[in-house]
Amino acid sequence: MTTPSTPQAQYGSVSAPEQQWQAQTGYVSPVPLRRATLKDALASEWTKIRSVRSTLWNFAVMLALVLGIGTLIALALSRRDMPPGESAVALGFVGVLLGIMPVMTLGVMTISSEYGTGMIRTTLTACPSRARVLGAKAIVFAALTFVVTLVATTLVSAVLLFSLGGRTTGALWGWATVGVSAYVALIGLFALAVGALLRHSAGAITLMIGFVLLPLVLALFLAASPMHGLQDFLLEYSIPSQLGVFYGTSMVQGAPGGWEALGIMGGLTAVFLGLAFFVQDRRDV
Incomplete structure (x- = not known):
């Protein structure tokens, strides 16, 4: 005759304080007791x-900005308005530049809204590891943003190419969809x-709005001649200029290429995310 397994046996061992409390009271919770994992945090943040x-x-x-502006451009122009040899895919730049604004807003609100409402206390009670919570938020948000942006940029590129024609290469198509996403x-x-x-x-x-628009x-x-160097630097490394690189356009000559733009933004994001992880464990909620 086998002994029925308890929830603790089914879902993992409980902590030492919980075992001591159960031994003193003789009470065993019917709720499965186990430590939260990254998978649990990801499921919570996705919900x-x-x-x-x-x-x-x-x-x-x-989506309305990216697809709407791209469609309006396609309706306003005709095939004869396209410069020879230029791809219509590059015309999707304006919609994506404006579409960054709601993405940044959502990125901020993904975590700051929990501090504003006090919901972060409940989150950290369920998952005490602050690094795990922040990591789960970052993974879920980044994956969702990439997929939504990829769908939008692919659709608008297809609409522009179908409506306006123009030659494009596989490399440009990839940068204007996967790269920009x-x-x-x-x-x-x-x-x-x-x-x-x-x-x-x-x-x-x-x-964040200042970060995107202020350098430009x-x-x-800074049109004065002594400031040309600083002007070129701001133009070269501004967000609109780096975003234009993915569409084969740039505001200045010698601007970073696609991989360089991703590396710059990736490095900057890694630094600030690392700082956020460091600060999270050293501040009260």
């Missing part, structure tokens, strides 16, 4: 991000890291 309305609205606005996902992760550091939605979103705006006012 959160797909169930809140801000995710739907921000991605809906992003990875870049947008990195910007979203950077916004999430800023949100984790500031814990204030409005402040972090404002800072400053460069426009």
Whole structure:
């Protein structure tokens, strides 16, 4: 005759304090007791991000900007308006540049909204490892952003090519879809890291808008000859300029290529995410 297994035997061992408490009281919880894992944190964050309305609205606005502006461009132009040898895929740049804004907003709100509402206390009670919580948020958000952006950029590139024609290469098509999707996902992760550091939605979103637009705006006012070097630097490494590289266009000569742009944004995102992980364990909720 076999003894029925307890929930603890089925789902893993419990901690020493829990065992001591059970021995003293004789009570065994019917709820399975086990330590939270990264898989649990990922499932929790996926449930959160797909169930809140801000995710739907921000991605809906992003899709409307990317697809809407691309379609309007296709309707406004005709095949004879396309310069010889230029691909229509490059015209999707404007929609993606504007579509970054709701992605950054969602990246900030993915973590800062929990601090604003106090929900972060419940999250950390269920999963005390702050690094695991932040890592799960980053993984889920980055994967979802990449997939949504890839769908949007692929559709708008197909619409532009079908409507306006023009020759394109497989490399340009890949950079304008997969490459730019990875870049947008990195910007979203950077916004999430800023949100984790500031814990204030409005402040972090404002800072991210300045991060994207301020270098370009400053460069426009630095037309004086002694400032040409600084102007070229701001133009070369501004977000709009680096984003244009994926579409075969650039504001200045000698701008970073696609891999360089991904490396710069990836390195910057890694630094701020690392700082967010470091700070998370050293601050109160």
